Amino acid sequence: MSNNQQQDVGFETTLHARYGKDKVRVLRVVREGAWHHVVEYNVTALLEGEIDASYTKADNSVVVATDSIKNITYYLAKVSPHVLIPELFALHLGTHLVSRYAHIHKAFVTVEQLRWSRIPVDNTDGHTGHSHAFLRDGDDKRVVKVEIDGARGKDKLVGMVTAGIADLLVLKSTGSSFTSFVRDEYTTLPEVADRIFSTAVDLQYTFNPVTIAAPLDERKLNFDFAEDQDDAAVGATAGGVRDALAVAERARKVTLEVFAQDESASVQFSSRSPGFFGHPLVH
Numbered sequence: 001m002s003n004n005q006q007q008d009v010g011f012e013t014t015l016h017a018r019y020g021k022d023k024v025r026v027l028r029v030v031r032e033g034a035w036h037h038v039v040e041y042n043v044t045a046l047l048e049g050e051i052d053a054s055y056t057k058a059d060n061s062v063v064v065a066t067d068s069i070k071n072i073t074y075y076l077a078k079v080s081p082h083v084l085i086p087e088l089f090a091l092h093l094g095t096h097l098v099s100r101y102a103h104i105h106k107a108f109v110t111v112e113q114l115r116w117s118r119i120p121v122d123n124t125d126g127h128t129g130h131s132h133a134f135l136r137d138g139d140d141k142r143v144v145k146v147e148i149d150g151a152r153g154k155d156k157l158v159g160m161v162t163a164g165i166a167d168l169l170v171l172k173s174t175g176s177s178f179t180s181f182v183r184d185e186y187t188t189l190p191e192v193a194d195r196i197f198s199t200a201v202d203l204q205y206t207f208n209p210v211t212i213a214a215p216l217d218e219r220k221l222n223f224d225f226a227e228d229q230d231d232a233a234v235g236a237t238a239g240g241v242r243d244a245l246a247v248a249e250r251a252r253k254v255t256l257e258v259f260a261q262d263e264s265a266s267v268q269f270s271s272r273s274p275g276f277f278g279h280p281l282v283h
């Protein structure tokens with residue numbers, strides 16, 4: 001996949017080139033003895049940097065082949081200790097790409113996670129769910145987008161992380177009205193005080209930027225970062241990137257609770273519901 005936009009500026013032409021690999025499918029099992037973890041991801045990894053010559057002069061010496069980008073994604077999925085947390089895996093992959101190649105200054109990594117939840121069983125060992133059997137209990141996806149910015153130098157990498165949910169399909173059979181909308185010669189929709197309401201929810205939230213330690217090992221596979229502590233309320237344990245799994249669980253739970261409990265006046269108002277922004281779990 002490639003994405004290049006040419007802009008004419010005066011008599012000069014500037015090129016904003018970005019390219020990479022889309023739809024890299026990852027399925028990883030991590031075994032903690034008999035207790036297994038499974039993640040399934042669709043990964044996109046795009047690169048920016050000193051790559052213009054490949055577009056303007058057919059100079060492929062600056063091109064990390066998209067096939068290699070795919071192989072790097074598989075390799076990190078195998079060796080990264082962060083593979084089970086999509087935010088951290090995306091940060092690790094983007095950091096490796098920008099650190100490994102001197103002329104690559106930015107990486108854009110998207111990780112779409114498909115649901116595999118443990119099959120509920122009665123456990124006697126204190127665990128919740130089956131140790132190694134999973135089910136697809138929803139078509140919604142967790143979507144994580146990371147930008148690694150190396151423009152200020154390879155030892156000053158900054159990571160921007162957004163996360164969210166796509167395609168969360170919901171329905172309620174009452175508790176929804178839609179009235180007082182524009183009525184004119186094109187209107188056939190009746191006003192109703194009580195209707196069935198179904199929609200697909202997409203939501204997104206942004207973490208504070210993280211400062212990434214330059215990998216000092218020769219192969220640039222190390223990964224560590226510090227969270228921006230400017231906002232004291234958003235630290236490593238409450239709402240920061242290291243807390244990403246709990247944040248994602250809260251986001252899904254709050255969204256479903258508010259949808260269920262809200263007296264909806266419209267799709268528009270429900271998507272900005274005071275019930276959502278006033279929820280104790282939403283910072």
Ligand SMILES: O=c1[nH]c(=O)c2[nH]c(=O)[nH]c2[nH]1
Nearest residue numbers: 177178189265266267268269
């Ligand atoms: O909540 C709604 N918002 C709309 O904009 C709309 N338009 C429509 O036909 N039904 C609805 N419902």
